[in-house]
Amino acid sequence: MTTGTTLKLPEALIFDMDGTLLETETLLTGVNQRLFDTLREEGLYMEEAPPVSALLSCLGMLLEDIWKTIMPGSSEEARERADELLLQYEIEGLAAGEGELYPGVAATLAALKEKGVKLFVASNGLEQYVRKIVEHKGLGHLFTDLYSAGEYNTSSKVDLVAMLMKKHGLTSAWMVGDRSSDIEAAHGNGIAGIGCVYAGYGKPDELAKADAVIARFEELADMLDQAKAAV
Template sequence: MGARALPEAMIFDVDGTLFRTETLLLPAYYTTFDRLRSEGLFRGETPPEHYIISGLGMLLEEIWEQVLPDYGRDVRRRADELLLKLQLDGLKLGEGELYEGVEETLRSLRERGVRLFTASNGLEAYVKGVIQHQGLEPLFEPEGLYSAGEYRTRSKVDLVRLLVEKHGLKNVWMVGDRSSDVEAGKENGLFVVGCDYAGFRKPHELEGADVRIASFAELLELVDESRETSTA
């Protein structure tokens, strides 16, 4: 386990970490394929939902290669456009849920002086839409919502490196539920907290994390333990 110093900042993945993605994603996913069929771009049954769920945490291009391996770029691009629009429409209507304790825990972390950021492989409009429509935006740092879609990074390692360097951060925790989060944290020398509650990660996905949590609220216990260690 890495050294657990009191964090100056935390960087959060969004889907499967803060946001219960499937509550928004799956209705939009099925509607997307209804639209693709009606537009004559897709035939047959909607691909099983595990293809889109298992792709969470990947870059969007990789997700659509997995969901639509037999279709070209134009169809994948149209599917991407439809899915994003449907999810943003859903957010505006109040659809989608945070994991239990997320808002309260983030608020408590801010009160403890921890600076909060996101780093997601999703599109800018989606990442910012989730944070804004869930009422979390005031808790995060100004210009602290980072996404691969906005910064055109090819990996979360690069995105997190950019974030850390741009904000001059020294002691940072990376918090996420996928192997890409563990890799991004470790490659940038961060303490990594693996979130073990989303339910759709792959076996051994969190190997390499410094610690795992079974609920989001456990972050406060880790921070308070670190505070005690730092002041001992």
């Protein structure tokens, strides 16, 4: 863990999903090829499927921006269909047991909840996607609530986290994620941003403004203990 100071004890921890809790390539590798095969079969986008790394590098962005990035020149119809297919194939994959949590995620989340903090998800993904991950991985009893851009139609994660904090009356929290949008969401709401470097989906300097950086998910439990000891 790299951090310049012990962070303030939070009321809650807010987690990104892809690249933070879910090792997304274990789900998207098969989904990516199926999606573009279907678009081509339906005559909506005739280019070859981009490598799954292109899709992974866009995680954290809103879906509309993802498709514009990896499907240049595509029609609105193609992008809307891509939304539908992505969700369909992701849910089918999750139901078939595909997609893995990062090591230590389930046990650490349980330990954090035992320490008395509330746990939330704030993701730029689709509502059903986020909820199905939590359901299929048996995490539902750990989270106070789940927030997604797909459910609340927010234009940025800053807005999504603001909505979450207002609804639940939170005055302090840690936002935990792997992309710059997660750190921006934290700082835009006056809370600490913790960067996760284990996914490697973003650019090398993407988490430069994080208040702390973790290389293993389990480090969060130690960080919380340190924050409690400092009170």
